[in-house]
Every structure is written in C-alpha cells, then in structure tokens.
Amino acid sequence: MSVTDDRTVRTVPAISVAVIGTGAIGQDLVSKIRRSAVLDCALVAGRDPESAGLRRAAELGCPTSADGIGAILAAPRPFDVVFDATNARAHAEHWRLLRDSDTLLIDLTPSKTGRMVVPTVTGVHAPPEGNVSLISCGGQASIPVAHALADRFDVRYFEVVSTVASGVAGRATRLNLDEYVATTQQALTAFTGVGATKAILNISPAVPPAAFRTTVHALAPGAHVEAVRAVVDEAAERVREFAPGYRVLGCDVRGELIVVSLEVAAHSDVLPAYAGNLDIIDAAAVLVAEQHAARLAPAAQQGVSR
Numbered sequence: 343m344s345v346t347d348d349r350t351v352r353t354v355p356a357i358s359v360a361v362i363g364t365g366a367i368g369q370d371l372v373s374k375i376r377r378s379a380v381l382d383c384a385l386v387a388g389r390d391p392e393s394a395g396l397r398r399a400a401e402l403g404c405p406t407s408a409d410g411i412g413a414i415l416a417a418p419r420p421f422d423v424v425f426d427a428t429n430a431r432a433h434a435e436h437w438r439l440l441r442d443s444d445t446l447l448i449d450l451t452p453s454k455t456g457r458m459v460v461p462t463v464t465g466v467h468a469p470p471e472g473n474v475s476l477i478s479c480g481g482q483a484s485i486p487v488a489h490a491l492a493d494r495f496d497v498r499y500f501e502v503v504s505t506v507a508s509g510v511a512g513r514a515t516r517l518n519l520d521e522y523v524a525t526t527q528q529a530l531t532a533f534t535g536v537g538a539t540k541a542i543l544n545i546s547p548a549v550p551p552a553a554f555r556t557t558v559h560a561l562a563p564g565a566h567v568e569a570v571r572a573v574v575d576e577a578a579e580r581v582r583e584f585a586p587g588y589r590v591l592g593c594d595v596r597g598e599l600i601v602v603s604l605e606v607a608a609h610s611d612v613l614p615a616y617a618g619n620l621d622i623i624d625a626a627a628v629l630v631a632e633q634h635a636a637r638l639a640p641a642a643q644q645g646v647s648r
Contacts, residue, residue: 356382363427364388364395373611380635387413429514430521452525462580466633479619480504483556490577492534495562505544507551510617554618560600567595
C-alpha cells in the first residue's frame with residue numbers, strides 16, 4: 343500500500359511536510375518521514391525550545407521551530423502536508439487557521455474534526471476538505487477487524503478495549519481520554535453500521551511495560567469459529583502491509599460472543615516495541631501522506647515540463 347516501492351519511487355517527486363508536536367508520536371513521525379522516499383521533512387514545530395523532540399529533529403537535519411502553529415503559518419510557502427501530533431483542542435484551532443490553504447492536514451488527535459480514515463477500510467484518499475482524521479490508536483487497531491466482522495456476520499454489539507503502557511501515554515493522551523472514547527465509538531459505528539458500541543482505554547503502569555493490545559468483543563448470533571478466524575486473519579494480513587507488527591493473538595467464539603485479541607509491536611527507530619499504539623497510527627499517517635504525494639505527482643511533473 344506504500345508508494346515507495348521500486349516501481350514508483352523514481353516517478354514520484356518528494357513533497358514538503360511539517361510535523362506539529364514533539365512528543366513520542368511526533369518523534370516517531372519524523373523518523374518514518376525520513377525513511378520515506380517521497381516525503382521531505384521541511385519543519386518540525388513545537389512549543390518548548392528545550393524539548394527532546396526538537397533537539398532530536400535538529401540532530402537529524404530537520405528545520406525546527408518552537409513557535410508551534412505560528413511557524414507553519416510563517417513559512418514562505420504552504421506545506422503540502424502538515425501532521426498534527428498535538429491534542430484535540432489544539433487541532434481544532436490548527437484546522438481553523440489552515441483550512442483555506444492547499445495544505446493537507448493529517449490529524450493524529452481524537453478531535454473528530456476531519457474525514458475519518460482507516461487505510462484498509464476507506465483507502466487513503468484525502469478528502470476534498472483537506473482534513474484527515476486518524477481517529478485513535480485503538481480505532482486503527484480495532485476497526486479493520488470490526489468492519490470485516492460486521493460485513494460477514496450479523497453483529498449486534500461491539501466493545502473494544504485497548505491497553506497502552508503508561509510510559510507512552512503522554513500528556514495529550516491523558517488530556518483527551520473523553521475525546522478518545524467518543525471518537526473511537528463514533529468510528530466503530532460509522533464503519534460497521536452497528537449502533538451499539540463501546541470503547542475503553544486502559545493506561546497500564548505495569549513493569550515491565552505492557553504491550554499495546556486491543557480486544558474486540560462482538561455479539562453475533564450464528565457465527566462459527568472457523569469462519570470468524572478466516573475473516574479476522576484476512577483483515578489482519580491487510581493491516582500488516584503497512585504496520586508489520588500487527589498480529590492476532592487469539593480468536594474465539596463462545597456462543598454469540600466473538601472475542602478477538604490483537605497486538606501491535608512497534609517497528610520504529612525511536613519507539614520501544616511495546617509502543618505499538620503510536621506505531622500503527624503513525625504508519626497510517628505516513629501512508630496517507632505518501633499516497634497524497636502520488637496524487638500530486640502529475641501536477642508537479644506537468645509544472646516541470648512547462
């Protein structure tokens with residue numbers, strides 16, 4: 343699902359991207375962007391000039407600023423893509439300031455502001471309004487399986503429980519717990535057609551740190567375990583195309599109750615393996631940006647030919 347394979351990398355020019363937010367999720371984004379052949383990290387913006395995220399970005403050769411959204415607005419030309427790794431309240435303001443530009447804003451907060459995208463369910467086409475919502479880490483982990491189950495079985499209820507390690511649940515995550523629950527539930531209903539849904543997020547203080555795990559519970563009369571496992575395995579295989587640490591730990595049917603246990607291990611230069619919650623949403627964000635680069639390529643090449 344990436345545009346950076348050998349067949350396309352020579353024909354897709356790099357586009358300019360910026361990252362707002364310098365926490366763990368922002369640092370992983372910068373790392374993933376730098377590995378992409380079609381994304382040029384043109385700015386990393388935060389608010390604390392002494393933050394580890396800004397320092398690391400500068401060490402990697404990325405332009406940095408402690409002026410936050412002000413640095414984005416002051417750039418000589420609009421960025422093709424801005425990744426927002428701040429918090430839900432800040433994202434609403436960032437969208438207000440950028441909505442009249444040609445910039446694609448990719449929202450990694452649970453703000454519910456933009457068009458919701460789950461790569462294996464919706465594809466990764468940018469919406470006309472230019473604001474992509476990646477929902478939540480739990481949403482990215484659970485919705486591919488929930489959507490596949492609802493498409494195949496008569497599901498009456500979904501409950502999704504995600505567990506993240508305390509060390510990778512930053513301040514923004516803790517501030518946005520209510521938004522996380524509301525946005526994940528809304529997305530579950532939107533992508534499955536099931537009105538009765540519930541989302542739960544556990545922040546675990548366990549030592550050693552808990553791996554990122556999401557359990558999908560579904561009530562579906564008449565579902566058989568062999569058919570459920572086939573559906574779940576197919577959905578998981580598609581997610582692994584862009585998030586290779588995604589795997590099914592267990593899949594069981596107990597009467598009308600389907601229980602699917604999922605785990606995501608981070609494949610990252612900067613994140614520990616247990617931070618799969620950050621890895622999967624960042625991988626989805628980069629995938630959206632790479633596909634946007636592919637769509638911009640014809641216009642860019644036409645401009646060069648002139």
